[in-house]
Amino acid sequence: MNTLLSYFRDLEPQMVQWLMDLINTDSPSDNKPALDRLARRMGDRFGSYGAAVELVPNPEAGDHLLARFSGPDARGKPLLLLGHLDTVWGMGEAKRRPARLEDGKIFGPASFDMRGGTTLMLALAHYLSSGRGKLKRPLTILLDSDEEVGTRTARSLIEKEARGCRAVLVLEPCLPGGAVKTARKGVGTFVISAGGVAAHSGVDYQKGVSAIQELAYQVLELYRLNDLELGTTVNPGVFRGGSRSNVIADQAELEVDVRVATMAEGERITACIHGLQPRVEGSRLTVTGNMNRPPLERNGQMIQLYREARQLAAELGIDLQEGSTGGGSDGCFTAALGVPTLDGLGPDGAGPHALHEHVLVESLAPRAALLTQLALNL
Numbered sequence: 001m002n003t004l005l006s007y008f009r010d011l012e013p014q015m016v017q018w019l020m021d022l023i024n025t026d027s028p029s030d031n032k033p034a035l036d037r038l039a040r041r042m043g044d045r046f047g048s049y050g051a052a053v054e055l056v057p058n059p060e061a062g063d064h065l066l067a068r069f070s071g072p073d074a075r076g077k078p079l080l081l082l083g084h085l086d087t088v089w090g091m092g093e094a095k096r097r098p099a100r101l102e103d104g105k106i107f108g109p110a111s112f113d114m115r116g117g118t119t120l121m122l123a124l125a126h127y128l129s130s131g132r133g134k135l136k137r138p139l140t141i142l143l144d145s146d147e148e149v150g151t152r153t154a155r156s157l158i159e160k161e162a163r164g165c166r167a168v169l170v171l172e173p174c175l176p177g178g179a180v181k182t183a184r185k186g187v188g189t190f191v192i193s194a195g196g197v198a199a200h201s202g203v204d205y206q207k208g209v210s211a212i213q214e215l216a217y218q219v220l221e222l223y224r225l226n227d228l229e230l231g232t233t234v235n236p237g238v239f240r241g242g243s244r245s246n247v248i249a250d251q252a253e254l255e256v257d258v259r260v261a262t263m264a265e266g267e268r269i270t271a272c273i274h275g276l277q278p279r280v281e282g283s284r285l286t287v288t289g290n291m292n293r294p295p296l297e298r299n300g301q302m303i304q305l306y307r308e309a310r311q312l313a314a315e316l317g318i319d320l321q322e323g324s325t326g327g328g329s330d331g332c333f334t335a336a337l338g339v340p341t342l343d344g345l346g347p348d349g350a351g352p353h354a355l356h357e358h359v360l361v362e363s364l365a366p367r368a369a370l371l372t373q374l375a376l377n378l
């Protein structure tokens with residue numbers, strides 16, 4: 001067996017323990033004390049493996065964590081490893097559904113997205129501290145605290161760290177079977193509000209202006225923007241308004257999710273949504289929102305990095321496949337800067353954000369070996 005693989009086979013019980021501990025630690029995106037605690041704990045771990053650790057204070061959400069490894073020989077452009085500390089699960093979820101090992105799968109909140117990937121980062125740090133392999137370039141691990149809510153506070157930090165990097169490796173979940181993600185859709189969120197005039201539906205029907213009627217027209221307009229062939233989807237996912245059935249609604253609101261495969265489509269859809277015009281006489285329309293994550297476009301740079309990774313994986317006996325997803329990640333920001341980005345390097349599993357979410361134990365060692373192989377050789 002390859003020496004990296006056998007190292008991580010031996011480390012597997014420890015990785016299982018790390019993963020279960022992480023699953024059993026709540027850290028919702030909106031809970032600063034919990035996120036700060038986890039950032040400190042992870043910082044201590046990476047520090048004990050020889051990293052220079054920096055907690056980046058964040059008054060608006062949880063602190064972000066930077067852990068830098070740079071041996072005496074580490075020169076050249078750095079490598080950046082990206083992950084997030086926050087989860088979509090609320091406080092108390094870990095107690096309700098603690099980590100559970102069953103049939104070779106580890107179940108529990110955020111196991112797949114992305115306690116598994118975080119575990120691989122610890123495994124890599126463990127390997128580096130063993131002195132078995134030397135880094136040829138500086139390596140930075142960045143764990144942010146608000147990825148699950150759009151990376152509002154961490155985006156500039158991620159961009160600053162990514163600029164000038166050799167490559168960015170993102171430890172988000174892989175595709176089923178272990179394929180990495182070389183294309184992701186860009187994501188936008190928009191809110192469209194309509195204002196009308198309230199009136200009694202029986203007494204003063206004609207004096208009223210219905211905000212609901214207005215938005216009904218806009219919903220149809222929004223559906224016309226879909227272009228499945230280009231990978232563009234527009235989803236009015238929330239529609240609320242009005243107060244009572246016998247009142248003409250003077251207020252209504254739409255929340256819209258937009259996904260695009262290219263920047264150009266993102267610009268086109270943004271312009272269309274912001275250009276929506278009221279259709280009902282006397283009503284007002286306000287549009288807020290934007291594309292908040294650019295797409296990860298499968299361009300020449302991405303393909304080149306994937307090919308190199310595939311070659312390095314083959315040396316471990318791993319046949320590394322690629323694929324695409326409609327979900328966004330922090331890798332979208334770094335790819336948009338023109339930094340080669342490989343996403344979906346986490347362990348195999350299924351069910352991100354779902355109750356059956358899990359990680360396959362047998363994938364931990366090969367994925368840790370793959371990550372380490374990339375970190376040492378790219």
Ligand SMILES: [Zn+2]
Nearest residue numbers: 113114147172
């Ligand atoms: Zn994630």
